Amino acid sequence: MSRRAFSLVEMIVVMGILIVLVSILMPVVSSARDAANGTLCESHIRTLTQAFLAFAAEHDGHLPGAIRNNVAWTWTNASGAIIDSRPPDTAPDHADWLFGVFTGNGGGDMTNLLPFAPQYGTIWKYVNNNSNAVSNLPDGGSFATYRCPSLTVTSPGSSNTGAPGSNGRFDYAAFAIFNGASLKDIPATTIMHYVVDPDGKANQFFISPNPTWAAKQWATVYAVMPTPLICQEDPKFAINSTNMEGEHCEEDQMAHLHRGGCFYGSIDGSANWVNEPNQIIKQYWFEGTHVWEAVEPSGNTCSLDFDKGIWNYWALQ
Numbered sequence: 001m002s003r004r005a006f007s008l009v010e011m012i013v014v015m016g017i018l019i020v021l022v023s024i025l026m027p028v029v030s031s032a033r034d035a036a037n038g039t040l041c042e043s044h045i046r047t048l049t050q051a052f053l054a055f056a057a058e059h060d061g062h063l064p065g066a067i068r069n070n071v072a073w074t075w076t077n078a079s080g081a082i083i084d085s086r087p088p089d090t091a092p093d094h095a096d097w098l099f100g101v102f103t104g105n106g107g108g109d110m111t112n113l114l115p116f117a118p119q120y121g122t123i124w125k126y127v128n129n130n131s132n133a134v135s136n137l138p139d140g141g142s143f144a145t146y147r148c149p150s151l152t153v154t155s156p157g158s159s160n161t162g163a164p165g166s167n168g169r170f171d172y173a174a175f176a177i178f179n180g181a182s183l184k185d186i187p188a189t190t191i192m193h194y195v196v197d198p199d200g201k202a203n204q205f206f207i208s209p210n211p212t213w214a215a216k217q218w219a220t221v222y223a224v225m226p227t228p229l230i231c232q233e234d235p236k237f238a239i240n241s242t243n244m245e246g247e248h249c250e251e252d253q254m255a256h257l258h259r260g261g262c263f264y265g266s267i268d269g270s271a272n273w274v275n276e277p278n279q280i281i282k283q284y285w286f287e288g289t290h291v292w293e294a295v296e297p298s299g300n301t302c303s304l305d306f307d308k309g310i311w312n313y314w315a316l317q
Contacts, residue, residue: 049265068309180311226266
C-alpha cells in the first residue's frame with residue numbers, strides 16, 4: 001500500500017509550529033537557568049560569609065584583613081607635606097582574605113598576582129574544608145565558591161573596556177571599611193540611601209522617609225538592612241577592570257545580575273538579596289558604597305565607603 005508524502009504546505013506548517021514552541025520554551029529555559037544560577041550564587045555568598053565568621057571565631061572576633069594592609073602608606077596634605085605614614089603590616093592574621101601576603105602595591109592592576117588568589121587568602125581553609133594552599137594551585141580545594149555562575153570568564157581587566165565578565169578567580173568583594181574589625185563593634189543593621197534607581201526594582205527591606213538617618217543632603221528615603229560584609233561586585237566598575245582585588249569601597253557598585261540585583265552576606269551570617277541604586281553613569285556620592293551608612297563605635301554615622309589600609313581602623317571611628 002502506498003503512503004502519501006507530506007506536502008510542502010504541511011511541512012511549512014509543522015516547521016512553523018516548532019518555531020513557535022521553541023520561542024515559547026526558550027524564555028522559560030533561560031528563566032529557569034537564571035534562577036538556578038541565582039540560587040547557587042546566593043549559596044556561594046552564604047558560604048564565604050560563614051568563612052569570614054569562622055575566621056573571626058578563631059581570631060578573637062576580628063574579621064579577615066584587606067589587600068592594603070601589607071603595604072607602606074604615606075599621607076600628605078594639599079601642599080604635599082607628609083602628615084602621617086605607616087610601615088607595612090606583616091602580621092599573618094592581618095593578611096588579605098583573597099591574596100594573602102601577595103598584595104603587590106595594595107591594589108590596582110593585579111593581573112600578575114591573580115594566580116595567588118584565592119587559595120593564598122586567609123579564609124581559604126574555611127571554605128575548602130581546612131585545605132591549606134601550598135602552591136599556586138588549589139590544594140584539593142575549589143575556586144567555584146568564589147565565582148558567580150552567571151558570569152563568563154573574560155581576559156583579566158577586560159571589563160573596563162569590553163563586556164562585563166569574570167576575571168576567572170573571584171567575583172565577590174568584602175567591604176574594606178570592616179578590614180580586621182571586631183564583630184562586637186559592628187552594628188547589626190545599616191541603611192542604604194535611595195537616590196535615582198533607573199531599574200525601579202523593589203527591595204524586600206523596609207523603606208522609611210524618617211530624616212533621622214538622612215545625614216546626606218541628597219538622600220530622600222532609605223532601607224534598613226542587615227549590615228553588609230561581602231557582596232558580588234559589578235565587574236564593569238572594578239573587580240575585573242582597573243582594580244582586580246577583593247575590596248569593596250568608594251565607587252565600587254554591587255552587581256545587578258540576579259532579578260535586577262545581587263546577593264550580599266551580612267555579619268549575622270545571612271545572605272540577602274538587594275537592588276542597590278544602579279548608577280550607570282558614575283556620580284560619586286550617588287553610587288556604590290557611598291549610599292551605605294552605619295553607626296560607628298563612637299556613636300556617629302558614616303558612609304561605608306573608605307579604606308584606610310589599616311587593620312581594625314573601624315574601632316577608631
